[in-house]
Amino acid sequence: MTDVPEPVRKCANLLKGTRSDTEKFAALFMVTKLMKGKDCNTAGKQLLFEAIGFPFLRKLLVSKDLPSDCPPLVYKSVALSILTGFCQEEELATHKDIIDAIPTLLEIVEQADDEDYEDNLIVVSEAYSCLKSIASYEPGQQALLATGAIPKMSQIYSAQSFQTDEALHLIVLLVKQFGVASWPEDPTAFHALIQRIALDMETDHTERKYELCRILADILITCRREIVLNSLEGQIWPESLFKGCGDILKAKIGPKQRDPALHLIATTLQVLGMQWAFMDDQKQFFLMLLQLAAIEVRMQMDEKKLETTFKQAELLTCCFTILEQCIEYMASDQLDLEPKEKQTTYTALKGAFNQVMAVLTRVSQDKIKDSGNPRDKAFIVATVRILSAWLAQETTAMRPAIYKLLPFMLKIGNESFHELKAWRAGPREGSPPVDILRVMMPALCHFAVEDEARRVLFTHKQDEVLLEALELYFSIAHWKRPPIPRAERLKRMNEPDPVPTPEQQAQMKEARSAIVSLCNILMNFTVLEPKRAEDAPTFANLLKFVVENLPELKDTPDNLVIHGNLAVLGLLLLKQQSKKVKQNDFSICRYIQATIRFLWDAYNIDESNDPTALVVSIAYKGVWSDVSELWFLGMQTMCGVLPLVPWISEFALESGWAEGIVKTLKKVKIGTLPANVKSAYEDFLSQLVDVNADVVAVLKKADALRVCRNHRMMDLGKKLFGD
Numbered sequence: 192m193t194d195v196p197e198p199v200r201k202c203a204n205l206l207k208g209t210r211s212d213t214e215k216f217a218a219l220f221m222v223t224k225l226m227k228g229k230d231c232n233t234a235g236k237q238l239l240f241e242a243i244g245f246p247f248l249r250k251l252l253v254s255k256d257l258p259s260d261c262p263p264l265v266y267k268s269v270a271l272s273i274l275t276g277f278c279q280e281e282e283l284a285t286h287k288d289i290i291d292a293i294p295t296l297l298e299i300v301e302q303a304d305d306e307d308y309e310d311n312l313i314v315v316s317e318a319y320s321c322l323k324s325i326a327s328y329e330p331g332q333q334a335l336l337a338t339g340a341i342p343k344m345s346q347i348y349s350a351q352s353f354q355t356d357e358a359l360h361l362i363v364l365l366v367k368q369f370g371v372a373s374w375p376e377d378p379t380a381f382h383a384l385i386q387r388i389a390l391d392m393e394t395d396h397t398e399r400k401y402e403l404c405r406i407l408a409d410i411l412i413t414c415r416r417e418i419v420l421n422s423l424e425g426q427i428w429p430e431s432l433f434k435g436c437g438d439i440l441k442a443k444i445g446p447k448q449r450d451p452a453l454h455l456i457a458t459t460l461q462v463l464g465m466q467w468a469f470m471d472d473q474k475q476f477f478l479m480l481l482q483l484a485a486i487e488v489r490m491q492m493d494e495k496k497l498e499t500t501f502k503q504a505e506l507l508t509c510c511f512t513i514l515e516q517c518i519e520y521m522a523s524d525q526l527d528l529e530p531k532e533k534q535t536t537y538t539a540l541k542g543a544f545n546q547v548m549a550v551l552t553r554v555s556q557d558k559i560k561d562s563g564n565p566r567d568k569a570f571i572v573a574t575v576r577i578l579s580a581w582l583a584q585e586t587t588a589m590r591p592a593i594y595k596l597l598p599f600m601l602k603i604g605n606e607s608f609h610e611l612k613a614w615r616a617g618p619r620e621g622s623p624p625v626d627i628l629r630v631m632m633p634a635l636c637h638f639a640v641e642d643e644a645r646r647v648l649f650t651h652k653q654d655e656v657l658l659e660a661l662e663l664y665f666s667i668a669h670w671k672r673p674p675i676p677r678a679e680r681l682k683r684m685n686e687p688d689p690v691p692t693p694e695q696q697a698q699m700k701e702a703r704s705a706i707v708s709l710c711n712i713l714m715n716f717t718v719l720e721p722k723r724a725e726d727a728p729t730f731a732n733l734l735k736f737v738v739e740n741l742p743e744l745k746d747t748p749d750n751l752v753i754h755g756n757l758a759v760l761g762l763l764l765l766k767q768q769s770k771k772v773k774q775n776d777f778s779i780c781r782y783i784q785a786t787i788r789f790l791w792d793a794y795n796i797d798e799s800n801d802p803t804a805l806v807v808s809i810a811y812k813g814v815w816s817d818v819s820e821l822w823f824l825g826m827q828t829m830c831g832v833l834p835l836v837p838w839i840s841e842f843a844l845e846s847g848w849a850e851g852i853v854k855t856l857k858k859v860k861i862g863t864l865p866a867n868v869k870s871a872y873e874d875f876l877s878q879l880v881d882v883n884a885d886v887v888a889v890l891k892k893a894d895a896l897r898v899c900r901n902h903r904m905m906d907l908g909k910k911l912f913g914d
Contacts, residue, residue: 199225199235203242215247216261219269226276233280240277245288248274252295264314267299271317278324285330289321293334296322297343300358319357326361332368341365341373345384359388363406366413370622374415378422381414389431393438400435404451407432408458416462417693432459433470440479450506453487456480457509465520477517478532484513485539492546497559500550504570511577514543518580541588544581547574548592555599575603576630583633590641597638597647604628605656612663628660629701632708639715654716654729658736661709665740667702668753670695703753707817710756717763724767734768737761738782752814755821758786762828769835783842790829791848793822794868796858803860805868826871830878837882844889849879853893861901873904880910887911 195203202221209215222239225231231239251270274292277283299318322340325331335341344358362384366373374381385407392403423429432455439452459467468477487510491503500507518540520526528536551574554560559567579600582593608628615623635653638644648654670691675683691699713733717724724730741757744750761782765772772779792808799806807815833840843849852872856864876895879886890911899908 194232195235195238196231199231199238203238206239206242212247212250215243216251216266216269219243219273223269223272223276226273231276233282236277236280236283240283240286243273245286245292249288249292249295252292252299268314268317271299271314271321275317275320275324278321281328284324285328289325290330290334293322293325293331293338293340296325297338297340301343301347303347316357319361322361323357323364326364332365335361335365336369336373339375342375342380345380349380349383349387351387359406363409366410370413371415373413376415376418378415378418381419382422382426382428385410386426386428386431389428389435393431393435398447400439401448401451404439404455408451408455411455411458411462414462417697419462429459429463429467430470433467433476437476440476440483449483449487453484453506453509453513457512460516461512465516474526474528474532477520477526478536480513481517481536482539484510484517485543488514488543489546492550497550497553497557501559501567501570504566504573508570508573511573514540515577515580518584522584540581541585544578544585545589547578547581548589548596550574551578551599552592552596555596560599572603572607572625572627575600576625576627579604579627579631579634582637586637590643594643594647597644598651600631601648601651601653601656604631605653608656608660608663612659615663615667623698628656629664629705629708632705632712636708636711636715639712640719645716645719649720649723654713654727657709657712658729658733661706661713661733662736664702664705664709665736668699668706668750669740669744670699699749703749706753707756710753710760714760714763717760717767721767724764725770730764731768731771734761734764735778737764738778742778742781742785744785748810748813751810752817754785755789755818755825758789759821759825759828762786762825762832766828766832766835769832772836774838779839780842783839784846786825786829787842787846787848790822790825791846791851793818794855796855801860803858804863805855805859805865823867823871826875830874833878833882840879840883840886843879844883844885849876849886850889850893852876853890853895853898856898856902857894859902864902869902869904873902873907876904877907877910880907 202218202225205221206215206218209218222243226236226239248270251266274289278289283289296318300315300322303312303315322335326335341362344362347358348355348362388403388407388410392400392407395403436452436456436459439448442448444452465477468480470476488507491507491510492500521536551571554571554574560571562568604627607624608626610624611626635648635657638648672689717730737757737760741754741761744754744757746754765779793811794805795808796802796805798809807819811818853876856872876886876890880890895907895911898904899911
């Protein structure tokens with residue numbers, strides 16, 4: 192303690208020597224004077240903290256039993272003034288006694304509107320200063336979260352009490368630290384807070400409007416999205432945000448105003464989705480937004496040094512978020528654009544993405560690509576992501592340049608995929624990493640049919656990574672209840688079966704979508720690279736994965752589309768690898784049964800209003816646009832597999848499928864069977880007759896003669912009955 196200034200040491204000794212609260216309180220005025228001076232260093236403050244003793248300061252803050260020669264607020268004011276000085280030092284701001292005082296400090300700011308405080312608002316200001324200092328350090332942040340400071344501060348701001356901006360800044364500081372965990376399950380406080388800020392932002396026309404944009408973005412991004420979306424009824428803040436942001440977009444503004452507005456719009460779209468941009472049932476806001484984001488991307492990436500572009504990473508990432516949502520929305524065919532609007536939109540997007548391509552190409556050749564800086568890495572990932580979203584829709588432009596850039600994009604995508612895989616294999620702390628490879632998959636579907644792109648993909652062994660991805664995403668989509676330790680099994684025998692959490696359900700939905708894209712890519716590989724599909728170990732492992740896992744897939748409506756995709760991918764692989772298939776291989780047998788189930792269940796007559804009409808079954812109706820082509824491809828490929836692996840025809844007979852087709856078609860009214868369905872069934876039954884002598888008798892017994900006559904199945908008729 193040798194570095195404690197002499198006046199501070201004297202004051203500390205004086206405090207220790209006091210014999211009553213009145214003497215000690217008198218000495219505190221000397222403390223406040225000392226702490227404002229230059230001489231009072233960290234060691235000095237610690238010495239004074241110990242000399243005063245925290246119980247005495249607490250007594251001044253909360254006790255009603257104090258000497259009557261001063262009003263209670265004076266005692267409070269002096270105690271808070273001293274506490275504020277102490278809280279500027281980390282050692283004291285994180286001291287257990289000060290952390291324990293948080294509820295008292297919160298109580299003071301919550302009572303800011305009380306008559307008691309009207310004459311001495313300095314007390315409230317000092318309490319906020321203490322809280323702010325405490326919130327600068329991790330122990331204080333944790334304690335503030337635990338004591339419900341965020342909902343309390345939200346309530347203060349919503350009620351527009353005194354010094355509410357202090358409450359707002361405290362909220363922002365805490366939500367940036369804790370994210371989603373900041374908010375309770377009950378969204379009332381969140382809605383009230385956002386409503387208040389959104390209304391202020393909408394109606395304020397000073398520079399504060401743009402400060403509120405930043406604050407809104409920082410808070411919105413941390414919300415419990417599902418809970419907020421499910422409780423939006425009756426809330427008017429989305430409309431306030433829409434009007435406020437619309438006014439900004441229409442105004443003549445500079446970067447200082449535009450950047451916070453784009454930040455807020457990007458965040459709002461992430462929370463509320465693109466429907467928010469159509470709140471007035473017009474497309475003007477959407478078109479204005481798309482143009483603004485595209486122009487901003489062009490300007491910020493136009494022929495600048497990479498370092499200059501990277502400095503604008505935050506703004507550009509917001510623009511990317513907006514553009515990705517706009518592109519997805521336009522791809523869903525929900526937007527009706529005039530020819531001129533289409534042209535203007537396409538021109539704006541093409542201009543932006545030419546710049547994105549140019550910058551990413553420069554990055555791929557620059558040392559910045561190996562930067563260890565997480566901000567740089569995140570920006571590169573965001574750039575690959577937005578370019579992938581564009582390439583999923585733009586299937587012809589910029590091909591030579593894209594093929595050159597593709598290896599770098601694959602490297603970034605594969606790294607992010609392996610990060611997700613490692614995260615899922617570990618203790619799963621924090622949020623899962625975003626898999627950019629999954630975002631790239633729709634674009635890879637197009638690349639898989641382009642010869643040059645496919646050459647690049649195989650050169651970089653992308654087929655191996657895609658198999659890994661299929662394995663990972665299948666494990667997510669095919670959710671299994673967590674194993675119960677043996678010791679607890681008896682005790683938990685009568686518990687209801689656990690179900691996936693909402694978060695797991697969202698991950699499962701994402702995984703199913705990834706599986707569909709992966710199957711699409713791998714089917715194209717199998718058809719367009721037949722030699723590779725026949726000989727390469729990756730494709731042998733792919734077939735093994737499909738035949739072993741498809742039979743395990745739960746028979747649920749959500750899984751129907753991936754069931755169809757995996758079934759047809761398996762058939763295409765089976766056709767190429769037929770020479771290697773052993774007769775009556777048990778896993779192949781189970782796989783064929785699961786595939787027959789998919790093909791058999793698609794059409795029936797029982798669910799039709801007309802007992803003579805063949806219809807798509809109810810289970811398939813909702814997803815028929817996703818599985819109809821698969822069904823026809825599956826029937827066609829089954830016809831190709833039968834001559835190569837004739838023993839699988841036994842399953843078509845033993846299961847009753849072949850007989851079932853004839854019995855169903857017998858009931859169908861003449862002239863009503865669609866030509867493509869007729870061809871699919873006739874070709875399949877004809878192939879069965881060719882490879883299995885037992886089929887003829889079964890079909891004849893089911894009255895195939897009438898079916899051939901009714902539906903003019905000439906080829907099948909000749910095979911069964913001769914000319």
